[in-house]
Amino acid sequence: MDRGQPSPQPAAAAPAAAGPSMIAPVRAVVRLRSRVRLLRRRRVLPPAAGPDSGPEAPRADPGQPRVFTFDGPAELASRPPRKKRRRSRVVLYPESLRKCRPRAERRSRAQRCLLLLVAIVGFQVLNAIENLDDNALRYDLDGLEKALQRAVFGQPAAVARIVALLRDYLATHVHGRPLLLALHGPSGVGKSHVGRLLARHFRAVLEDGALVLQYHARHHCPEPRAADDCREELARRVADVVARAEAEEKTPLLVLDDVELLPPALLDELHGLLQPQRAHRFHNAIYVLLSGAGGEEVTRFVLQNASRALALRADGAPAAAAQAEEELRARLSALLVREHPLWQAAAIVPFLLLDRRDVVSCFRDEMAGEGFFPEQARAELLAAQLSYYRVAGREFAVTGCKQVVATVNLL
Incomplete structure (x- = not known):
């Protein structure tokens, strides 16, 4: 073999050496591409824009689940859709700062104020009840009732009504109008006797005789005296009594006997004392008017209703007594209002035979x-x-x- 000729082996060795160096990267790219496709199929990821996003690119199957499970398509179709849960935000407190409650968990200040207001109102109500009891005990109405029941004969209904009216009025010291008691009935039934007992009792409990005024028409205002003078004197005496009672914070008693003999001028003066336009001290007073007006009406009622008149006594039925007394008061009121408007504001108490x-x-x-x-x-x-x-x-x-x-x- 001639040494001058080239050897064929080195030329064939060059492509053999370059072959393995190019196949390894191509294989790696193919493996990565198949791996990405597999991941896209499992996670149903939208295909990225690139050379594979053409009409031949694989698309996600709408029948397959978007989340990987071990259930088949038929089981997934029959399963109800899952509700999305709203995750609550977790409140994180810094370790270096003071932890405070959220505003929704704090106790409202309005609730504390409401509890305080309820406690104050309850205390005021209890205090008012105690004051009412103290004011009523001052006048010893229980003792007055026993004295009237023991000394007044044949008038149980009248005595009960007088005491009841006094209890209601004397339960408090502040009033919007005075109390006007009108005791009517024929002669000799106990009207003047009740007036004297009331005056005696109030002088004892008030410890001041100047707070009790007894006015007799025949004595203080006889016929020869001018009506204007009597009117001025009565107005002055009433003003002195109510002014003194206001200073001592007590309720005065004014007893007027033989009111049917008073001239119209004095009735007008009494009517003016009851008006709300007067000073407040005139509202805190008890007027007891003893009159024989309406005595004939009482006598006629008792004689015509002798059996019903028994109901007004203590041994009668309560229902029959209330009905008979109400009827008699209505008759007396209709009769007296025609004589003077003073009787419209009066609490009429009839005295029977x-x-x-x-x-x-x-x-x-x-x-x-x-x-x-x-x-x-x-x-x-x-x-x-x-x-x-x-x-x-x-x-x-x-x-x-x-x-x-x-x-x-x-x-």
């Missing part, structure tokens, strides 16, 4: 007061000397207990 046993009780009480032994037979003998209305087997005294004092004085 006294029967024979009530007159006997009057005689026994008067005999004991005069130092005589209250013998029942002697009291009945004295009571038989009086005149009576005889209706339905009952006897009602014509003059009541009017002549009891004069009769006992003759003993």
Whole structure:
């Protein structure tokens, strides 16, 4: 073999050496591409824009799930759609700062103020109730009721109504208008006696006789005296009493007897004292008017309803007593309002006729007061000397207990 000729082996060795160096990267690219395709199919990723995003690029199957599970397409179609849960935000507090509650968890200040207001109102209500009890206890109405029941005969309904009206009015010291009690009935049934008992009781409990005014029409304003002078004097005396009572924070009592004899000018003055335009001190007062006006109406009612009149006594039925008393008050009110508008604002208390046993009780009480032994037979003998209305087997005294004092004085 000639040494000058070239050897063929080195030329063939060059392509053999370059072959392995180019195949390895191509294989790596192919593996990466197949790996990306597999991942896109599993995760259903949108294909990236590139050479593979053509019409031949593989598309995601709409029937396949978007999230990988082990369920088949049929099971996925029958399963209800899953609800998206709203993740709550986690509140993170810095370790270096003070932790505070969120505003929604804090106790509202308005709630504390409301509890404080409820406590204050409850305390005020309890204090007001105690003050009402103290103001009513000052006048000893229980003692007054016992005294009236013991000393006034044959008028249980009238006594109960007077005490009830006084309890309601004296429950507080502040009033919007004065209390006007109008005691009506025939002569001798106990109206003036009740007025004297009320005056005596209020003088004792108020500890000041100047706060009780007793005005008698026949004594303080006789007929020869001018009505204008009587009106000025009455207005001045009432003003002095209410002014003194306001200074001492007490409720005065004004008793006017024989009101049916007062001239119209004095009735007008009394009506003016009850008006809300007057000063506030005039609103805190008790007026007791004793009048014989309407006595004939009371007598007629008792005689025409002798059986119902028994219901107004203590031994009658409460329902019948209330109905009979209401009817009698309505008759008296309609009669008195026609005479003067003063009676519109009055709480009318009718006094009924006294029967024979009530007159006997009057005689026994008067005999004991005069130092005589209250013998029942002697009291009945004295009571038989009086005149009576005889209706339905009952006897009602014509003059009541009017002549009891004069009769006992003759003993």
